[in-house]
Amino acid sequence: MGLGSTAKKIQGLSDRAEAMYKQVQQLQQRITNLEGEVDDTHDTVKRMDHQLAEQRQLLLAIADEHDIDGEQILADAAIDDADDLAAAEADDETDGDGSESGESASTDAGEQPAE
Template sequence: MGLGSTAKKIQGLSDRAEAMYKQVQKLQQRITNLEGEVDDTHDTVERIDHQLSEQRQLLLAIAEEQGIDGEQILAEAAIDEAELDDEESTATDDTATDTVDTEPSETTAE
């Protein structure tokens, strides 16, 4: 094997290494951008959660002024939601485990 073919192989490896390095740099930039977006999303979720908590307290205070037991309503809603979730879970489990024979059964008359 001559030096020319060795130089070509080394040049090819160098070109591929450079291309991979550029791809790694692009990935690093994308990861950095994603980290920033995740941080922004986290801040937004915290802000919304805080606002939701404030709104809940406000609604409970209004309900109390009107003589309504807001805590009881929330408890009943949580129970209803849990029951719906349980029904949906059971329905999903039943659908996954049931096998229904949709073909009509053939009977032969002798």
């Protein structure tokens, strides 16, 4: 009786170990596939970044031919983007605690827009 239950326990452990081994193999395969995808994505991003730099230089050259200050346009756009980002972050912080966003929604709901 003792020997039979020991054999069953050993068989159960063996079955669990085999199942875990299969899971580890599957995880290794998934990791290998993900590494390949990450490498492909990295190559694509590098290629796109290079193309974007080329296009920027081309547009700046065209702007220069037309007496347009391309660098100033890019600087203004960067400032606008930074302002938009700061405003979005401020909105996220306001919505985070729920107190101000709930109040503004209830007070704005009954008001008519000025025309």
